[in-house]
Amino acid sequence: MDLDALIGDPATRIIVCCGAGGVGKTTTSAALALAAAEAGRTVVVLTIDPARRLAQSLGLEELDNEPRQVDVPGADGELHAMMLDMKRTFDDVVVAHSTPERAEQILANPFYQSLSSSFAGTQEYMAMEKLGQLRASDQWDLIIVDTPPSRSALDFLDAPNRMSRFLDGTMIRLLTAPARAGGKAGLRFASAGFLFFSKIISKILGGQLLRDISAFVAALDTMFGGFRERATATYELLRRPGTWFLVVATPEPDALREASYFVDRLSSEGMPLGGLVLNRTHPPATTALSATRAEGAAEAVAEGDGEAAEFAAAALRVHAERMVHAAREQHLADRFTSAHPEVPVRTVPAAAGDVHDLEGLRIMGEALTGPDADTPTGTPRTRVLPARRG
Amino acid sequence: MNPDPSPVRLHVVTGKGGTGKTTVAAALALALAADGGSVLLIETEGRQGIAQLFDTPPLPYEERRVAVARGGGEVKALAIDVEEALLDYLDMFYNLRRAGRALRKMGAIDFATSIAPGLRDVLLTGKIKEAVTRRHDGARVYDAVVVDAPPTGRITRFLGVTAEMAQLARSGPIKTQSDGVMAVLRSPQTQVHLVTLLEDMPVQETADAITELTKAGLPIGSVVVNMATEPVLPVARMERAATGELTGADLAPALAAAQLPGGMAVADALAAEVVEHARQWAAQDALRDEVEDLGRPIVELPLLAGPIDVGCVFELAGRLEEHLRAEVAA
Numbered sequence: 010m011d012l013d014a015l016i017g018d019p020a021t022r023i024i025v026c027c028g029a030g031g032v033g034k035t036t037t038s039a040a041l042a043l044a045a046a047e048a049g050r051t052v053v054v055l056t057i058d059p060a061r062r063l064a065q066s067l068g069l070e071e072l073d074n075e076p077r078q079v080d081v082p083g084a085d086g087e088l089h090a091m092m093l094d095m096k097r098t099f100d101d102v103v104v105a106h107s108t109p110e111r112a113e114q115i116l117a118n119p120f121y122q123s124l125s126s127s128f129a130g131t132q133e134y135m136a137m138e139k140l141g142q143l144r145a146s147d148q149w150d151l152i153i154v155d156t157p158p159s160r161s162a163l164d165f166l167d168a169p170n171r172m173s174r175f176l177d178g179t180m181i182r183l184l185t186a187p188a189r190a191g192g193k194a195g196l197r198f199a200s201a202g203f204l205f206f207s208k209i210i211s212k213i214l215g216g217q218l219l220r221d222i223s224a225f226v227a228a229l230d231t232m233f234g235g236f237r238e239r240a241t242a243t244y245e246l247l248r249r250p251g252t253w254f255l256v257v258a259t260p261e262p263d264a265l266r267e268a269s270y271f272v273d274r275l276s277s278e279g280m281p282l283g284g285l286v287l288n289r290t291h292p293p294a295t296t297a298l299s300a301t302r303a304e305g306a307a308e309a310v311a312e313g314d315g316e317a318a319e320f321a322a323a324a325l326r327v328h329a330e331r332m333v334h335a336a337r338e339q340h341l342a343d344r345f346t347s348a349h350p351e352v353p354v355r356t357v358p359a360a361a362g363d364v365h366d367l368e369g370l371r372i373m374g375e376a377l378t379g380p381d382a383d384t385p386t387g388t389p390r391t392r393v394l395p396a397r398r399g
Numbered sequence: 400m401n402p403d404p405s406p407v408r409l410h411v412v413t414g415k416g417g418t419g420k421t422t423v424a425a426a427l428a429l430a431l432a433a434d435g436g437s438v439l440l441i442e443t444e445g446r447q448g449i450a451q452l453f454d455t456p457p458l459p460y461e462e463r464r465v466a467v468a469r470g471g472g473e474v475k476a477l478a479i480d481v482e483e484a485l486l487d488y489l490d491m492f493y494n495l496r497r498a499g500r501a502l503r504k505m506g507a508i509d510f511a512t513s514i515a516p517g518l519r520d521v522l523l524t525g526k527i528k529e530a531v532t533r534r535h536d537g538a539r540v541y542d543a544v545v546v547d548a549p550p551t552g553r554i555t556r557f558l559g560v561t562a563e564m565a566q567l568a569r570s571g572p573i574k575t576q577s578d579g580v581m582a583v584l585r586s587p588q589t590q591v592h593l594v595t596l597l598e599d600m601p602v603q604e605t606a607d608a609i610t611e612l613t614k615a616g617l618p619i620g621s622v623v624v625n626m627a628t629e630p631v632l633p634v635a636r637m638e639r640a641a642t643g644e645l646t647g648a649d650l651a652p653a654l655a656a657a658q659l660p661g662g663m664a665v666a667d668a669l670a671a672e673v674v675e676h677a678r679q680w681a682a683q684d685a686l687r688d689e690v691e692d693l694g695r696p697i698v699e700l701p702l703l704a705g706p707i708d709v710g711c712v713f714e715l716a717g718r719l720e721e722h723l724r725a726e727v728a729a
Contacts, residue, residue: 030417030550062599263448293668298669302659310654320653321649321653323636327676337706363598
């Protein structure tokens with residue numbers, strides 16, 4: 010996968026980094042953004058929940074829900090970064106789409122307050138919304154998006170639709186039917202359904218919550234069109250030429266399974282996949298010595314006396330473990346590739362510690378965008394171990 | 400069972416994504432079942448991680464035995480299906496099973512579980528409370544319940560959502576139900592355990608979660624340090640290696656004596672690997688102080704070689720058993 014070409018191509022306007030939780034999506038997004046800025050692009054990275062020290066190094070302590078420029082000495086382009094404030098983004102949408110009076114009603118509604126801070130999928134929806142806003146403002150020629158730490162990578166694609174389906178769904182129509190369906194056909198069914206529904210729901214939730222929901226729905230009624238259109242428009246944005254998805258995974262069965270689901274989903278949605286970033290691999294420093302041989306030698310060496318023998322035996326044991334570990338990682342990567350032969354893969358070795366400054370991001374960016382074969386260990390960046398000869 | 404069993408009966412296991420909380424929850428359930436205990440392991444996130452771990456077909460919404468522990472103990476597992484739980488709930492409290500099915504056809508259940516803020520979590524915690532307090536012929540059905548809970552970022556909201564719900568629904572049956580659930584969750588029979596790795600982010604999130612949970616009045620149990628690198632050398636040697644002074648030249652004579660190929664290039668590579676190992680260990684070791692400062696009992700689990708399977712779960716369970724015994728004694 011040639012990420013260097015991808016981020017350097019002026020036709021690339023949006024890169025979305027997806028993957029299961031805990032695989033390093035945020036760091037990958039930030040590293041790519043930095044590399045793109047250094048390559049001369051004017052880039053903004055939208056992060057969802059960066060580690061505190063990484064956020065600090067990107068100057069993201071201020072939560073104003075707007076991009077801030079990051080000082081990158083010597084870069085040809087510009088790097089801007091922001092952290093998503095979910096509730097604030099939702100509030101802004103409400104304010105932008107209704108009258109001040111109505112917006113006030115909505116913002117004060119206890120049900121809205123819960124919805125905007127805890128509805129399953131709100132974060133994904135708001136990430137999409139923010140992406141739409143950033144794209145519409147046209148201040149950046151490249152937008153890199155980190156996705157929320159969901160259980161499933163698919164949530165990012167599903168949540169906005171779920172939200173707009175909800176706003177457009179039978180239940181909402183039932184809830185709002187008495188207010189707006191003045192004598193239309195189907196009213197009888199709607200009202201009967203509504204009564205039945207509200208009876209059950211009020212049994213479960215208590216009458217007060219139901220009244221809050223109804224008030225919220227009635228207040229929102231005028232902006233439904235706006236919500237739905239926006240969700241659909243942003244979803245379409247993801248299908249437009251110029252948008253690329255990168256799937257991030259670690260060499261572990263769960264993360265790669267998620268990556269597989271996501272790859273299948275992208276292809277069925279007709280969304281463009283840049284490739285798989287296989288993050289935090291553990292390539293050994295040499296592959297000249299097999300695990301078996303190293304292990305055997307460790308036993309032999311350990312019989313010797315002194316510090317030198319002890320160090321040598323330890324080094325051999327460490328190496329044997331790393332060879333086994335790398336073989337397992339390579340096996341998992343191969344399994345992914347045999348299921349998805351069309352998907353290019355780029356491996357990124359695990360950093361010694363957490364990546365929390367521009368220098369760390371630069372090193373990671375180099376692993377992501379550097380020439381394929383030119384690594385210190387000689388292992389191609391598409392693999393954890395070199396391919397077996399012959 | 401232990402002669403003096405711990406008062407804790409509900410173990411909620413949380414941790415940052417990728418810290419191995421499902422594995423730890425499963426190992427803890429096995430540890431609690433040793434010596435004849437009956438333990439229920441509950442999955443809340445619908446990913447069938449428990450079934451994968453115990454190598455069984457996907458769990459249906461019913462309590463199934465997944466493992467037998469020493470001394471006739473057993474672990475049952477339950478993957479909660481939110482829609483089914485809501486139907487159960489309607490049935491249990493309102494005799495509304497048939498109406499519930501009709502509602503499901505209309506899409507109302509899907510609607511209710513996705514829109515009502517936290518209704519999912521309310522149903523999950525309600526089901527957990529039911530399992531903890533369930534009795535059969537006067538005796539408790541489960542000696543302990545272990546929950547593979549949502550990650551640290553969501554745990555306080557997950558456990559506290561019933562309290563939030565009680566505020567939203569200021570009257571009505573859900574209020575009563577919520578109060579009952581919170582009473583169990585905040586009682587000494589509950590402990591929230593936090594799984595962390597010796598890495599900055601997970602330790603930081605653990606600290607944040609402890610602050611939040613404490614504020615919400617939820618009792619905190621142990622901190623489980625998972626996947627700790629075991630040093631290959633005595634500490635003093637590890638420290639020397641971590642400084643990076645070790646080079647290929649130090650190793651080359653011993654390697655040559657063992658007739659290994661590759662000469663200096665391999666020696667240098669091996670030195671680099673052992674230095675990296677030592678540095679990783681040192682970086683982890685440096686975080687142990689921060690974990691200590693959390694002020695909670697700590698149990699450390701090693702990084703196991705190879706993919707995690709049932710054997711690994713039993714091995715980790717052994718380590719947790721010692722910790723539980725020490726906790727009860729303390």
